[in-house]
Amino acid sequence: MMEPDLVLVGGGFRAATFLASAPELLAHRVAVFERGTVFGPGGFADYAITSTSIGSRFLKELSATGPFAALRDDPLVARVAGAESPVPMAHLATALGRVGTAVAAALGPGRLALGTEVAALDVVEEGSAVLVRLADGRTVRSRNAVIATGRTERPHAELAPWRAKVRRSAQIISRSGRDALRRELAALGRPGGDGGRIVVAGASHSAMSVLRVLLELFDEIRTTDPGFRPPAVDVLQRSAARLVHPGLAEARRDYVEGRERAADPATDVCPETGIVFRDSGLRHESRDLYCALWDGRIPGARLVRTGRLAEAADLLDDAALVVQALGYHGHAPDVLIDGRPARPSGSPERFAHTDDGTALIAGRPVPALSVLRVEPTPYALRDHAVYGSGLYGRLAGRLLARLEADAGPLAAAVPPAVAASPPPSPPSSPSPSLPQEIAV
Ligand SMILES: Cc1cc2nc3c(=O)[nH]c(=O)nc-3n(C[C@H](O)[C@H](O)[C@H](O)COP(=O)(O)OP(=O)(O)OC[C@H]3O[C@@H](n4cnc5c(N)ncnc54)[C@H](O)[C@@H]3O)c2cc1C
Structure with a gap:
């Protein structure tokens, strides 16, 4: 295939629901790299528990148009999308598998690469392109990459x-x-x-x-x-x-000393919903x-x-x-700028980004690279409904603007889609270019 315009790194809950929220992106050449064997369920596939969130929250962003219009009628999707209580993770994983299948069909043939681990992302050409370095040594060039690799527990x-x-x-x-x-x-x-x-x-x-x-x-x-x-x-x-309460009055009424932290109206009440300890509780x-x-x-x-x-x-x-059971950390691949290490995968710092998902590397925005809810919600904002809401729309809008702006020049000069390259770390010199087709 030709060089992708946009690569999603990781094919779990976030990648699948993001793409299913923005069918207009699929008019461009979008590829997904997922190291596992399925697209959609991500981490939820292996949790033998019930979700924390109510079912409908997971699928609230799904588009009801274009290739995704039929998804809402799928009974296995509907039992999660319509649930106003937590759902078994197995049901959620099944529904996300259906979303993944619909997105894969909409991406077109050869655009979903399963069993494909991304080892590093190298931002090159003055920030205008990303070399996606795969763990097997191959490299794929793309104008944009979105990191959606989820979280992990690091040894404490x-x-x-x-x-x-x-x-x-x-x-x-x-x-x-x-x-x-x-x-x-x-x-x-x-x-x-x-x-x-x-x-x-x-x-x-x-x-x-x-x-x-x-x-x-x-x-x-x-x-x-x-x-x-x-x-x-x-x-x-x-x-x-912290215990979740529907409002401050209930939090005060049901408070039991010693059992829980008393709610502070200044910091613990969601300004939009009034819910106390909305996310952290x-x-x-x-x-x-x-x-x-x-x-x-x-x-x-x-x-x-x-x-x-x-x-x-x-x-x-x-x-x-x-x-x-002491919390999760973002799990992004190594990031390099022009072949030089810029942010290691194991960085102790949270992976920072702007409101529209633009990656911040050393405090500077890198528009070719985006971050999709890789880190847990920042501590200070985690009880505020406003955090994360609207991110999908803002990220999709920004990516669409970039893809549309690029469409002319890109079509005129498409470089080789894939080059074999040396192992990703530390890639200190430019990779030799040995063009070789890959189905992504
Ligand atoms: C007990 C528990 C309960 C939870 N309950 C909820 C809840 O109720 N609501 C909620 O919103 N969240 C919940 N979470 C958090 C939940 O894990 C995340 O919200 C969700 O999984 C994030 O989706 P994601 O797509 O970012 O990550 P994931 O679903 O983990 O997907 C990331 C994908 O990227 C792939 N990947 C990773 N690295 C690479 C790589 N280098 N190359 C290629 N592919 C890669 C992985 O294989 C995976 O498929 C819970 C977590 C736990 C532990």
């Missing part, structure tokens, strides 16, 4: 002394890892043993999801093994919980589970308040398994 420094027995929360809520985890827990609680201990570090939504999965698995093991003694579970809480199942844990209503599990995690060293030493 405070848990380093216990690294050998630490698992990430995503591994515990994993659908594919569930059978192996069940066997491991069954071995811990073998008859005659004391059941051992598990520590969950963190007490937010991920931690409550972990606790829920552990309790479910304990029940499942008991049904086949009545002698099973479930491990005790200690949930380490570093700061007072525990809600739905996680809220109920946390309140039961705090009340001591969950046999064998308890909440342990601690400042630094090291203050709970005795518990961590004693535990057979430690689960890290």
Whole structure:
């Protein structure tokens, strides 16, 4: 195929719903690179839990026009798009798979590259193009790239002394890892043993999801093994919980000292909706589970308040398994400018961008490179509905303007679509150009 005008790096929830929100972009040559085997579900495919958000929020941006008009009539999409309560992640993943299929069809043949990992993005030609460097050594040139690679849990420094027995929360809520985890827990609680201990570090939504999965698995093991003694579970809480309330009046009425943080009207109330701790707070199942844990209503599990995690060293030493549920980081590939490293994938800094998704590298806008909700919501804005709302529209509008402006010159001089290149890091010299077709 010819060189793409726009490359989406990552083909999960964000990439699929963004493209399905902006059919006008698909008049251009758009390609998607996804390292996994499906386009659409992304991280949600492997979560064996219920969503935090209500179903309809995930698909609110879907266009009802053009190639996506029929999606809303698809019953597997409609059961999520119409849900005013949280949905099983399996339903969400299925719906996002349908969205991905519709987008792939609209992209045209050969524009979706599955099993294709992007190792680095090199912004070249005075910022007017991006070399998408693939992990297999090939390079694809595009006028624009949107990073939609999602988030990951990085090893937490405070848990380093216990690294050998630490698992990430995503591994515990994993659908594919569930059978192996069940066997491991069954071995811990073998008859005659004391059941051992598990520590969950963190007490937010991920931690409550972990606790829920552990309790479910304990029940499942008991049904086949009545002698099973479930491990005790200690949930380490570093700061007072936030609980979602529909408004300040309810937050004040239902406040329980010691259980939760009191709401500050200046910082904790969403200016648009009036909801208290709108995003940062525990809600739905996680809220109920946390309140039961705090009340001591969950046999064998308890909440342990601690400042630094090291203050709970005795518990961590004693535990057979430690689960890290301490938040996520953006997971963008390395970014280079003219072959020189500009932002490493593992950067401790959040990947900054402007309101319309333009990437900021060292504080400077790089219009050829965009960032699509890669990082968690910034701390100061996470309870404000205004954050992120309108991003899809602003990003699509800016990309469309760039694509339309480029359309003339690009059509006249299309360089080779793909060049074999040396491994991406550190690409200190320009790559040799060996034209070679790739289906993207
Ligand atoms: C327990 C839990 C519950 C959650 N509940 C909610 C919720 O209710 N509502 C909500 O909005 N969010 C929720 N989240 C957050 C959720 O993970 C993200 O909102 C969502 O997955 C982000 O979508 P995404 O497309 O950015 O990332 P993903 O869905 O992770 O997609 C990123 C895609 O990029 C691909 N990829 C990554 N790196 C590369 C690369 N280098 N090259 C090529 N492909 C690559 C991945 O394979 C993946 O398919 C929850 C998270 C957790 C852990």
